[in-house]
Amino acid sequence: MVSLAATFGRGAMTNHWRDIKNADLILINGANPAEAHPVGFQWFMRAKLDRGAKIIHADPRFTRTSAVADMYLRIRTGSDVAYFGGLINYVLQNNLFHDAYVRNYTNASFIVKDGYSFKDGLFSGYDASKRTYNIATWSYETDSATGFAMRDLTLQHPRSVFQLMKQHYSRYTPEMVSSITGIPVADFKKVAELVGQMGKPDKVMTIVYAVGLTHHTTGGQLIRSGAALQLLLGNMGRPGGGMNAERGHANIQGNTDHAISWEILPGYLRIPAPGQKTIAEYVAASAPKKSDKNSWNFFGTNYSKFMVSTLKAWFGDAAKKDNEFAFDFIPKPASNASWMTIYDQALKGKMEGLILSGMTAASIGPDSNQVRDALGKLKWLVVMDALPTTSSEFWHAPGVDAASVKTEVFMVPTTHWIEKDGSFVNSGRWSQWKDQVLPPEGQARHDHWILADVFQRVKKLYQSQGGKFPDPVMALTFNYKDATKPELDEIAKEINGKDLTTGKQLASFALLKDDGTTTTGDWIYTGSYTEAGNLMKRRQGVQDPKANDPTGMGFFANWAWSWPLNRRVMYNRASADLDGKPWDATRPGITWDGSKWVGDVPDYPPTMDPHDPASWLPFIMNGEGVGRLFSNSMIDGPFPEHYEPVESPVANPLHPANSASPVAFLYDQAAGRPNRFGDAKEFPYIATSYRLTEHEHYVTQHVPHLVQLQPKAFVEIPYELANEKGIKNGEQVRVSSKRGKLEVAALVTKRLGALTVAGQKVYQIGIPIHWGYVGLSADSDPGKGRYWLANALTPFVGDANARTPEFKAFLVNVEKL
Amino acid sequence: MATKIKAGESYGFFTDTSVCIGCKACEVACKEWNELQGNNATFLADSFDNTGALDAQNWRHVKFVEHVPDKPATEGNGFAWLMMSDVCKHCKQASCMEVCPTNAIIRTEFDTVFIQQDVCNGCRNCVAACPYGVIGMNSQTGTAHKCTLCYDRLQGGLEPACAKACPTQSIQFGPLAELQQAADVRLAALHSQGQTQAQLYGRDDKVYGGLNAFFLLMDKPETYGLPNADNAKLPSRNNVGGYVGAAITAVLAVVAGLVAFRRRGEAA
Amino acid sequence: MIYLEAEHFVRAPEWTWYILFYFFFAGLAGGAYVLGSLLRLSGDARDEPAARVAFLVSLPATLICPILLTADLNASWMRFWHMMVNTTPGDAGLNFKYWSPMSVGVWGLLLFGFFVGISALDAWLRNRGSFGLLPMAVNRVFNVLGSLVGIFIASYTGVLISVSNQPVWSDTWALGGLFLASGLSGAAALLALLIRNRPEASFSLGRLHQADGYFSALELALIVVFFITVGAAGSLSREVPWLPLWALAVVGVAASLVEARGHMRMRPSGSGTVAGIRLDTVVVSLLALIGVLALRAAVIFSAQ
């Protein structure tokens, strides 16, 4: 998500599920949609069946997605930058990029400041002692008069992004790609030829990815490499194109939008930093800056309106102009507070208690044995869940001496999402309202009721006992019919926001103001619950495709509601040429009809004439107004570069001296604990972890029908390796890493196999994540699933940008039991 | 699904294995709708199949056959890792129906094959007869069970649960004639893409007079555990041979008996 | 050699013990009735006592059959009833499907019960006094008709399993005949066993052994046919685990053959008795009966 925002301006799937049917070519990297998104996968099949689209799936394993793909490539995990880099090189060397698009809609023409360099795997500005870059060395050269970036539309300037990019990727020859990824040169060339066709205006390709790219210490760069390729081919903003992140849980997109990550506030406003005292200071440090005269810089321009309206929603009358709208009520974290940091702090004994809700720390995080130790160092742990989890049961897990665990564990039964109404926001940003399906069971209460009740009690304590800085708690808006039982519909209405002068619901975030007269709980949702009601409940769909989807592009504008402003394909100004005509008339996004933009909801001022010399550039969220091939919003490099996973059996063929990411965050080392990384001598095999269709993480371990479908923990072992080791299909094996072990059954298969990487033969093995010591399978196991947690193996390291753990590439050994 | 379901028309399934993704949604949807509990969970180490076979608790079963070459790059396209959602074929000439002594097995007004639970007496003759191993005995009721083609749903105007759940339209439900047309189009498309091994199974009358639940296969029928046209025979084929064999034996035996007992007036 | 690979993808009906014993008793019941009739028809009055034993013994053997079948149907008489009457709502009528041996078999069993009941009662009455239920002339006709049904009862179980898609069973046409021959052989052995200590019937003992010999020869021939046909269909490998049962069956056949030879005479005049071994009737008969059971077990189990 970080990398998409750093490239296009917003961190979300750019298109939407149904749109995939419009593609000519579908590259799937680091995703297994047939298994993890089977319902969404119908649109891949429609593209294949109805328009003869080709699907190319690159994955360490031949999966159920590969089974229907036109071409499957066995790729080494963590090497997709090389794959996309090789494709970028092929496209650039053979002039197959979409010329007009690249010149006008990307920052190819922008000129980078002198001093930027890349050598031996390091970009300029590296500080080895801190393991960080000074990213100021990656800025544009600016015109001293206007402050805008210098551009060279001929793309010839040696420091133009275009030339630097060409040079950067010239190292990614097919041979190099093959040596890094393991994909044979001839097969890679076949793919390159297909992809090379997609720069033509009447062709369009989509790239689909998920956590197979994210779960790496290079995750951000892996994704950005695909995004850059898409910009070069002119596939962004277009129906059938895009860089499409398939999100996880049914509502994970909604989670992110509403700031489940520590570093953002709702609507991707940045969390304020220590020292910022005023809204102006905050906006200056957080908002994108306009760097071209034709850049609208919509986000940057309106940042303060969004922030003030949010503060107004939260603190009501207590947020006044003369107290900076209560800006000082907002916490300003001094240090990182991402997932792994929390358990790192707990391990260090710096945390007293923890509330887990709808997530089981003991299964999902890397190095789960260490995470379990961390839980054991807490004074108290609250688990809000509908079911027992490995976290609620961690203190008496098999092999744990319950008496020795001092943590007090509280289980607070909540309703499951199926027992409440509310919205689900899918990957395509469609917020769809659902009904309650089942009544709550037993004494379970809704999460939001529990939280509301806790809040009221805390407030009462402040009232009766006082305390430090009570203001944010006392001032918090809580205008619900029942202050301990808010309804989700009330909350949705509040999130949309209103005009305080008229009392009316707002129809668009364009109406938000920074004078304290408007509110919003999350500006990107303004427009979802207007005076017309809750638009997320709309259901005008395939009952009448002609009426509900007049363009046939699958927009279905009156089905639910999608952010921003019910727009279905983001950046859709880029789907049309400079004159406002669609690049491909058969697949229009928006079209200039002479007086206005028609088609999808334009991601652009609706009546802005493209012929007006002052008209805005298409990527309105970016300061540049264009898509970024080169981005200084990433803290690990402006151009994606291949780095090895932290644990790898080979040295980086591009720059062996700087093999892994020089800025990946090494938690143990940073905390003064010894790094626990294995090497290929002791742990010769590459492992990756993933999902199976039949299970949803850990929770379906409680569902008999699904447990029957995949009843037992197993690992997938390549046939050839199994033969070498005398392991027969179905036998028990031990898989161990530097950090822990699994003892499970082996599923021997030719769907995994050997690769030749950097001249070496390597094997990859596959580890489904779904088992642990809680659930029906564990109950029926004599060992109670003691050695079934996949994350016992994974390393405690994080990507530099998002601190996402490296779940997808680590070293293990395999023994027959 | 737009079709209106009318009594008196022929309905069935066209299952296109080339687009099946083995998600087993059909298996689970069937169990949910029909309130089947499923069997005890056992790990079979057979690709991704842990169901094993169609039986009284599994009226849909997704088969997995791995033919994936051990190569770093290969084609998928539905024939490297074969997946097929198996079900009762609702045969035009149904072996099960042929042998059932109680007439519990009937053709419904939707031209599907249905076992009436209150008529079935649990003799298992149909189990022995079904060439596809479809029917299983429910140990609690002691009666024969199999896919009903969601008879109850069809009567209520709903498409079958499995077809509704299938995300890729691998299972298509509808009037037989429409399905056959769709299948011909799909087969032609695959053939034109050079997938000449693709074939329709049960689309014509070569197996059991045609199957209401027919398939597009990406390999030989035997690979999926389906008898080919040469092997697809009705149980009644053996009536004549069996009885004639018995009759000849009877004649010989009677003659032999008469010979043995014929001699009169002899001492023992 | 495999001529045609018959592919079977069926599921086993799990017909096991009840069915095995049903097949066994049906064979004996049908066989005994046929033997009784033959003994009576042969015309020698000295065979009449043995004939009556045959009719009498076929009664319990027949009566066990529906009990076993009902037990197999979850011990519900209602379920047996469903075989005869169509219980489909609004579709009343009798169930009779000539192409389904199971359906025909139910009626056959009913009909046979009628013949056996009358003939057994008749034999019982004759054994007690001098009058039978039917005059002897009528009895003969009646016995002939009953024997036709008896032949059916002894053989249709083989046809029944053939009329399926199970491997082995459906791969051969020999089972009806095989079950009949073995049923007759078993019935002959059983009769021999029952009359061995009855002086009034002992006249028939040698003849029964002799008949058993012919039936066993027939059975042996059919076993060969069975193996050839099953082999041609490619299902022979399924017999391998059951070879011990086949061996038992062949031992039964062999015992019958050896014993029959011991009772064989060259000429009707009786001048030259073939010198042969005569084994103890109890041993021979038990071996033959075990063979009958083993043969059915081998056939039933090898398919499933």
Ligand SMILES: Nc1nc2c(c(=O)[nH]1)N[C@H]1C(S)=C(S)[C@@H](COP(=O)(O)OP(=O)(O)OC[C@H]3O[C@@H](n4cnc5c(=O)[nH]c(N)nc54)[C@H](O)[C@@H]3O)O[C@H]1N2
């Ligand atoms: N059935 C099911 N569906 C789910 C979930 C579930 O638990 N069960 N979870 C949901 C959630 S929360 C999420 S986040 C999504 C995740 O959806 P996906 O990302 O599709 O799921 P994964 O199985 O984790 O990983 C996808 C694939 O990435 C491959 N892979 C690993 N490393 C690499 C790499 O470096 N390069 C490439 N090209 N491929 C790689 C793996 O072999 C795997 O096949 O799924 C969602 N959907």
Ligand SMILES: Nc1nc2c(c(=O)[nH]1)N[C@H]1C(S)=C(S)[C@@H](COP(=O)(O)OP(=O)(O)OC[C@H]3O[C@@H](n4cnc5c(=O)[nH]c(N)nc54)[C@H](O)[C@@H]3O)O[C@H]1N2
């Ligand atoms: N090695 C490895 N580790 C991984 C991954 C991987 O690919 N490899 N994937 C990672 C990813 S992407 C993810 S998303 C995580 C998934 O990890 P989790 O999110 O922890 O997995 P779930 O089992 O989906 O847990 C959801 C919990 O929420 C509960 N729940 C459901 N509805 C509600 C509700 O309304 N309220 C409350 N309070 N609880 C509810 C369920 O009962 C369940 O216990 O795992 C991560 N870990």
Ligand code: SF4
């Ligand atoms: S589980 Fe729900 S969200 Fe996931 S693919 Fe199936 S329908 Fe979609």
Ligand code: SF4
């Ligand atoms: S597949 Fe089997 S159960 Fe289904 S109709 Fe045909 S014979 Fe009967």
Ligand code: SF4
């Ligand atoms: S088990 Fe039931 S359905 Fe099957 S043949 Fe017997 S009576 Fe008919």
Ligand code: SF4
């Ligand atoms: S038609 Fe109905 S009963 Fe048959 S498999 Fe599908 S869901 Fe199950």
Ligand code: SF4
């Ligand atoms: S639901 Fe459809 S795609 Fe999934 S396994 Fe069944 S037939 Fe295949």
Ligand SMILES: [Mo]
């Ligand atoms: Mo996720």
